[in-house]
Amino acid sequence: MAMALARRSKNLYSCGVLRYSLSLTSFSRGFASAGSDENDVVVIGGGPGGYVAAIKAAQLGLKTTCIEKRGTLGGTCLNVGCIPSKALLHSSHMYHEAKHSFARHGVKFPSVEVDLPAMMGQKDKAVANLTRGIEGLFKKNKVNYVKGYGKFISPSEVSVDTVEGGNAVVKGKNIIIATGSDVKSLPGITIDEKRIVSSTGALALSEIPKKLVVVGAGYIGLEMGSVWARLGSEVTVVEFAPDIVPSMDGEIRKQFQRALEKQKMKFMLKTKVAGVDTSGDLVKLTLEPAAGGEQSTLEADVVLVSAGRSPFTAGLGLDKIGVETDKIGRILVNEKFSTNVSGVYAIGDVIPGPMLAHKAEEDGVACVEMIAGKAAHVDYDMVPGVVYTHPEVASVGKTEEQVKALGVEYCVGKFPLLANSRAKAIDDAEGLVKILAEKETDKILGVHIFGPNAGELIHEAVLALHYGASSEDIARTCHAHPTMSEALKEAAMATYDKPIHI
Template sequence: MQYDVIVIGSGPGGYVAAIRCAQLGLKTAIVEKYNTLGGTCLNVGCIPSKALLDSSEHYHNAAHAFTDHGIQLKDLKFDFGRMIKRKQEVVDANTSGITYLMKKNKIEVHTGVGSFKDKNTIKVTKADGTVAEITATNVIIATGSKPSSLPFLKIDKKRIITSTEALTLSEVPKHLVLIGGGVIGLELGSVYARLGAKVSVIEYMDGIIPTMDKALGKELQKVLTKLGMDFYLGHKVTGAAVKGKEVTVTFDTPKGEKGELKGDYCLVAVGRVAYTDGLGLENIGITVEERGRKIPVNEHLETSVKGVYAIGDVITGAMLAHKAEDEGTLVAEQLAGQKPHINYNLIPGVVYTWPEVASVGQTEEQLKAAGVAYKTGQFPFKASGRARASGDLDGFVKVLADAATDEILGVHMIGPRAADMIAEGVIAMEFRASAEDVTRASHAHPTYTEAMREACLAATDKRPIHI
């Protein structure tokens, strides 16, 4: 079967690339090794974790916040099995939606493991061992990533688990020892902390969410500590052993002393690694980078082999679903003769704890390191009328602007609905708005987004209205 484009992998990058190719008139096929489409994000990542985050937040609010609103509940309890079942229902609805979109756009789906025979021929090995071959003028690799681990630590998927297993536990842990203070670990840790688990976070760096602005990590740690989570920062994990239903995690403290934590589950959340196994890249002369197994590409996301492209988690850059989507769209539009662009500085990052954390552009640490003269404006949610009404008083919005031109260089926020509000910062920076430009735009009252305007007022000439 001959196509214009074959996409290997059906995650957000892959299925968006396929849809955009089809919209632009290219005959398109997609190859997926699993029986459901959607990749990690829809099946064992973004979507199921958000379902559990929402369910656990509802319970936590009912247990701790409803009385403030005059709502009295008696004998409150949760059904964890139902939470897990609902999570799967959400996943099934989303993955079936992708199947519908493939049919709607006349994209042919081939189920099986895709690998290169040559640069234009893809072998599809089905579960029963049979092999089919399909060919195309262009191939887009969108195979995503998988959880990584520590070389000395064995994942048994029962007591020492990854994020995948953490989404399908049959019980709430009594004590969850979490290795890694990044996005994935903190999101899942907060789910179980809300449901009553003791959660201990061991992080090698001196702060959580270390790739984001340091002020965000400090504030998030304060909030999660109030939730009951414990943090062991600057600690180096040295091992983990399972005995019966108990896991013992050993570590070195910042002072070089030995320590250990015992729990019934250990969640290893130390990042992800590109999934390039079994692709047959050696058959077409592509060598992956040794660290992280990333596929090298040029500015057009084309590999060293003409007509073969790679997007998403298998190439350098942030491992984010929306980055992969943008890259899939870019490749599709290039193949159709268009000239799209991606500004990688403006790919937002989000942590879906509560309060949510979101960031775009340069951090304060990056601006200092680059010697850029900048000014800062910050506005706390405790001064927001809308946040006061909803009881979401933790967090702030911080805007960094060029000291001379007032152009916004970075927006960093932690607070209610920050994941949605960061879009205002992205749009403003996409059009190179100044902080003053944002202050001149009317913001509905009362809304959380007024905090963005107030932070810009603070950055422009130190004149926020409400503090």
């Protein structure tokens, strides 16, 4: 058995598992007033990076205050992003399965219909429970929580305009900027969250649009387009680039797009929006080829603008204290998340790296551990990415295109879910697992999974990459039968030798 499990010389930090308390029912508007006492750590922003950093700092014995302008914790992810979108993705998938798949399993209904208010209610309930759960964790760990908009008045002082209408000054020896990101706007398109919506508006539509146009074929646009397509919308995705999800492995991307097209989503690639007219009953988009050419029009009831996100640093007073940013507004930090201003740090979406909630959490833990004098490290090459459509797409490490660009000799192993017994048994066998490994050493370089539950299956691969495992290590690890995880084992067998079941 190949033993490629030598631990890294770097000290990896313990991620920890945060469990939300879902039984808490009532909370105060704030846990303590923001007095003049100096904190060891002040966190500006209560999203995944900020609240995790605050809890970890408190667990390390540091006096900690977290400032959040929204009035509820969890940031974009929990309030208007990851959590509500996954709630709607699951609800819409259940409806789609009931309408199109249940009969094949011998489960029949006279009719199936969508109760959109109930669906939205379930989503809102999940969000409310989780935000209250984080407040409970703050209380448990003695994190001071200040609700309001914070801005620097010095490198060690933050002025907070509170949600109650007052003002307070919060002092800290170390201040962490964790303000996340905001929707990236497009020239000539005004988002009103009614007919032209961001992801926030797309999560709260009051009725199912007959025609939905999604501008942008990234993770968020495809997920939200998938929700409304399942519920009956005619969905067209307009993308400036020649491919959907440009960061995705090319082979996986092609199969993914074909799967979405089978679900009746339409794609207009290499196309840009030249103009928008909202004067009529329908929104009229003027389109033209990305390289220039003849214009065309496309009408929609609702247009979702999903062209990415930008770091949110507006109004923080960064210029007042001299914090350096790059040309697109990201805060520049060193390997310890420290800015050029002593005592000021930044994590999550406001700094370079993938704009993902779990990346922000890792940043937060590592940052406060280093503030506390411990060793910590985050490797952005080992941050998994997931698209929560159905089938899902999940990946970690290098794509085949990236490996080729590096000039590394490599082997590829693939296994189709059509040959996986669990996938066939449940009649959900679209997809494959693909593994890339260095030819000489068999060290795994990247893993890409397209199929049901890919977002859960990927973490075996994440752990393997962290420990420098070979494909043979996974192949010779016993996997329970019948499970979809066996497809990963078989793909690993195909990488270093030969699979059994194809």
